[in-house]
Amino acid sequence: MDKFRMMFQFLQSNQESFMNGICGIMALASAQLYSAFEFSCPCIPEYNYSYGIGLLVVPPIWFFLLGFVLNNNVSMLAEEWKRPTGKRVKDPTVLRYMFVSITQRSLIAPMVWISVTLMDGKSFLCAFSVDLDIHQFGNSTLIEGMSEVEIITLLAKIPCKNIFDQPNVISREAASRYIKCISQAFGWFFLLLMTSAAFMIRAIRPCFTQAAFLKTKYWSHYIDIERKLFDETCKEHAKTFAKVCIQQYFESVSGEMRSLHKNRSSEDDSDNDDDDKKKGDKDKLLGIHAQDDMNKVLWNWHTCKPPLALRKEQPEGESREGLGPTGADSGPNGLANGHAHNDPKREWAVYYSKV
């Protein structure tokens, strides 16, 4: 039981903590990307707004989509959504739950980017410096003498320390401080909004749907595990299928060879004795002992692959006598019900039925 507990913890923590880990890494990548990114406002009236707002909005969309791409539950959701109903009814609440949990995880990195951008204030400054009320920060007497276009051009230059050339007209620091404050206020409120939304969802939700929630959680987890187990079972099956197929192929070729050799040389009882003594090696060699035989095996493997249909294994004691001629007689298409046709052999009386 202890071992199961360990395994369970590993599985459970592996699956969830893997997704949470990806989530956390993306959030950190988002913050790091922002700090590494060299923000350079164009300081031209027509482009400031597009650049500032674009930088605020486009990377979050990109992170959101990346979150979906990296989440391997997305394909599971798509498959469950698209499958025909068949014998198993589809539960829309399960689909909804899966979609919501995927979306929640994908939203974290965009949120981090938006918060960091707003707290830093540069993009807001770039986007909204043109909308500033110049009379609040400027020297009114000097402003009167400037045309509209000149004023706007000057305002657009506020984000750029290096090219701002008229400190007497507008106090650049005061204006940029003001806009940064507004940006930070927006940032804090955005964070507060997100946190209270998350709080409502996580802490208040049990008031409404707890029993149904347990059900949907269980079945969505079931779908995930079932998919994985199906893949595992298919792999195991493929391995065994291939092994038996190859084994039978070797045996069929060796059966031919053996009958060929028997025709050329005299009957030799010592074959059977050898088989008994070196049974292990013999099994591994699968009846191929000569270079020519092996060459034939390899050649046929490419030119004439065996069909994908396994013959039923003969019981051990009978196979030695029966396999050679039987293999040749029954031809390439093996029989699922192999037993029924091997009349001359002695057989187990098997009463085998499927209830």
Added chain:
Amino acid sequence: MERLKLVLQYFQSNSESISNGICIVLALVSVKLYTSFDFNCPCIPQYNKLYALGVMFVPPLIFFFLGILVNRHTGVMMEECLRPIGKRSKNPAIVKYMFTAMMQRALLAPMVWILVTLLDGKIFICAFSMSVDPKHFSGILYSSTGMPNTTGLDLLKLMAKVPCKEDMIFRNSTFRKAVSRYVRCYSQAIGWSILLLLILLGALGRLIKPCFDDHATNLQTRYWSNYLDIEQKLFDETCVLHCRDFARKCVVQFFEGMREDTVLRLPLSPEVRYNREEDMVDQEEERLHGITKQEQMDQLLETWFKCKPELDITKMAYRPRVCVTWEDHNGKTIYSDV
């Protein structure tokens, strides 16, 4: 492996220590966030107070919500509070205990933020520099090294600009430094007082509480709240394990459902000997689940998507074992497993 097991067991057994750990991590995050946050006082009379008090109180609110969210016990408490009574009676003392524990933990990070803010002083200066009476500093204000009032700004605007060091008006001004120092003193005094008050309250609470509390009831409440927590964890664990077994049996049943019927009736031979089921079923055969042809496999994979099996493994769970019955040619049973 052993060490990992020990660590996991430690964490598993002591969920309180996990909650404490998370609580402390949040407090540290709060301090780090404050130091990395670039506080930008607007230095405009209408907005100073609003902005500064906003920065002082909105992040604590965020940390409070976060503290409640990341605490596992929130879910346990809400569930216990809201469940129908059913067969198990509800004990309000447990809910109260869990609520107070959760609140205490959630309040740590906000308090840390507020205290750090007050001890640092920047935000206080931004909020209350306008409330300072400049008459206290009139000596400096009008002296040669101080700030002459020849700029034409009225006094309020001037005071509002005190927090902003970089402003041209206040370059190398002793007046500004004096006012800042004064307000910072106030801020730090308030900060230390709050800290002292909190510690006193905590100490008093610890010392006096046992006089008023029934220790025995306390033990019971703690035990049952811990029990609820562990019970929920175990339920989740069991669900996951059950899920896995269910899925495995469902998949195997699906594979076996696709294979052809094998019903054989063969004549009894004198050489036959009874074989136990385990000998007959080869390891490989078992893993093949009866699917031995390409067409069968194709059909299986197609059916898996187009027509998933129903969620009912009663057949598999209660599958009868393969029984052998030997009859002679008259139909009389010689031997039967049934």
